[in-house]
Amino acid sequence: MRIVIIGTGNVATILGKRFLAAEHEIIQVYGRDRLHAEELADMLSASFTHDLKHTDPSADLYVIAVSDSAIAAVAAELQVNNKLVVHTAGAVSKDVLSSCSKNYGVLYPLQSLRSELNELPDIPFLVDGNTEDDLTLITEFAGTVSNQVQQANDEQRLKLHLAAVMVSNFTNHLYALAKAYCLQEQVDFTMLLPLITAVADRLHEHEPAAVQTGPAIRNDQATIQKHLELLQTHPSLKVMYTLFTDSIRKMYGES
Amino acid sequence: MRIVIIGTGNVATILGKRFLAAEHEIIQVYGRDRLHAEELADMLSASFTHDLKHTDPSADLYVIAVSDSAIAAVAAELQVNNKLVVHTAGAVSKDVLSSCSKNYGVLYPLQSLRSELNELPDIPFLVDGNTEDDLTLITEFAGTVSNQVQQANDEQRLKLHLAAVMVSNFTNHLYALAKAYCLQEQVDFTMLLPLITAVADRLHEHEPAAVQTGPAIRNDQATIQKHLELLQTHPSLKVMYTLFTDSIRKMYGES
Numbered sequence: 001m002r003i004v005i006i007g008t009g010n011v012a013t014i015l016g017k018r019f020l021a022a023e024h025e026i027i028q029v030y031g032r033d034r035l036h037a038e039e040l041a042d043m044l045s046a047s048f049t050h051d052l053k054h055t056d057p058s059a060d061l062y063v064i065a066v067s068d069s070a071i072a073a074v075a076a077e078l079q080v081n082n083k084l085v086v087h088t089a090g091a092v093s094k095d096v097l098s099s100c101s102k103n104y105g106v107l108y109p110l111q112s113l114r115s116e117l118n119e120l121p122d123i124p125f126l127v128d129g130n131t132e133d134d135l136t137l138i139t140e141f142a143g144t145v146s147n148q149v150q151q152a153n154d155e156q157r158l159k160l161h162l163a164a165v166m167v168s169n170f171t172n173h174l175y176a177l178a179k180a181y182c183l184q185e186q187v188d189f190t191m192l193l194p195l196i197t198a199v200a201d202r203l204h205e206h207e208p209a210a211v212q213t214g215p216a217i218r219n220d221q222a223t224i225q226k227h228l229e230l231l232q233t234h235p236s237l238k239v240m241y242t243l244f245t246d247s248i249r250k251m252y253g254e255s
Numbered sequence: 256m257r258i259v260i261i262g263t264g265n266v267a268t269i270l271g272k273r274f275l276a277a278e279h280e281i282i283q284v285y286g287r288d289r290l291h292a293e294e295l296a297d298m299l300s301a302s303f304t305h306d307l308k309h310t311d312p313s314a315d316l317y318v319i320a321v322s323d324s325a326i327a328a329v330a331a332e333l334q335v336n337n338k339l340v341v342h343t344a345g346a347v348s349k350d351v352l353s354s355c356s357k358n359y360g361v362l363y364p365l366q367s368l369r370s371e372l373n374e375l376p377d378i379p380f381l382v383d384g385n386t387e388d389d390l391t392l393i394t395e396f397a398g399t400v401s402n403q404v405q406q407a408n409d410e411q412r413l414k415l416h417l418a419a420v421m422v423s424n425f426t427n428h429l430y431a432l433a434k435a436y437c438l439q440e441q442v443d444f445t446m447l448l449p450l451i452t453a454v455a456d457r458l459h460e461h462e463p464a465a466v467q468t469g470p471a472i473r474n475d476q477a478t479i480q481k482h483l484e485l486l487q488t489h490p491s492l493k494v495m496y497t498l499f500t501d502s503i504r505k506m507y508g509e510s
Contacts, residue, residue: 091478121453163433169469170499176463178418198376199423200455208431214424223346244425
């Protein structure tokens, strides 16, 4: 496919690289900021523009990879002559693109994409399309850059987006809280890294509920009390500890 | 070392295998339940007993790998003639072993050990000893089965145990909650696995606070409101979502 990428952030950068690696052609990068547009265009061997009205009309696919709140404004200005347009957002309806083309859809990468990471992770895609033909096209295109592609409508995509926030943003916040606690208490957070990796890795073979461990599921009140005592001087952590302990007790029976 | 293992659960099983793999000799397994003792002894090419008074007096090291609440009772009965005794618990003082020998300490594996997992993960150890000599011995022994060994007293070990609960038990509970949500809402949890792996893996190179993403850190109220609406019918999840969102806002500034 010949592609125009709208946006210059993490998602635009990483998807651009993936498209290129899958032997698609990035013909142009649009960025509001001329310098950023030029930089990403260089990286992707593309031309660039910082005027939405000058996007190349000859592309097969326009990929809008800007912040959620900017998608509607971009769609309103973009002129693509009913070519295929997709956005890349989990929590935004595909129909914000209806003003911009008759052929539109979604190409949502279900990953935490940060361009400063060296190793690029696997990227599953949730795809949607305005017509059967568009959905087929977008699904096939996604299949050229990922081996995990599923069709999902706005509601299904938003639900998986919510679940993704829980398992990635909230999980990462637990890591950040634990790290801050370790720093304050002068114990070594890096000792926890093998444990963190093991808990994530085993999900590929085991149900999370089947491998739950710890004082809460054992109802080990002696240990829970020792932990709560340590948390006397960490009131926000204590609230979180109590909520999780109660939630685990609730899931596996209060007995 | 010639080792007697006290206990037949997950920790006893996995540590026994590790000791054997590091070319130590397991001379005996004790289990309250005769059948379990025999089973693990077979696996480790050891003899077995189900009477604590009949533990082999010729071992160099006695490893008590029973549940936290049973350690004191085992220590009271065990006769080891001042040989070296360790327990394997994160949240139990080493001094519960003082009744049992003049030479005692702790060998705490900082991992989620479940014997049904095929691939055994890296196991960091926190070690402690009652005397300088015992500490040196235990540290050296731990170094033969792991390349991540740190000395930690009761308080430091309890603090890391608490941090471990947060990053593993609580994280796994988030996975379990997200999986239950996906099942109820009929979306595919397995699409989240690459994301989960990526978030855990990148910790080896990045500070968790430096790679936080998601609607909360962006203060993306539009997305947060959409998520809260989805959670109207999931009140406990909604409580957790709100707590995390507030906690993330608090860590990175409320602006």
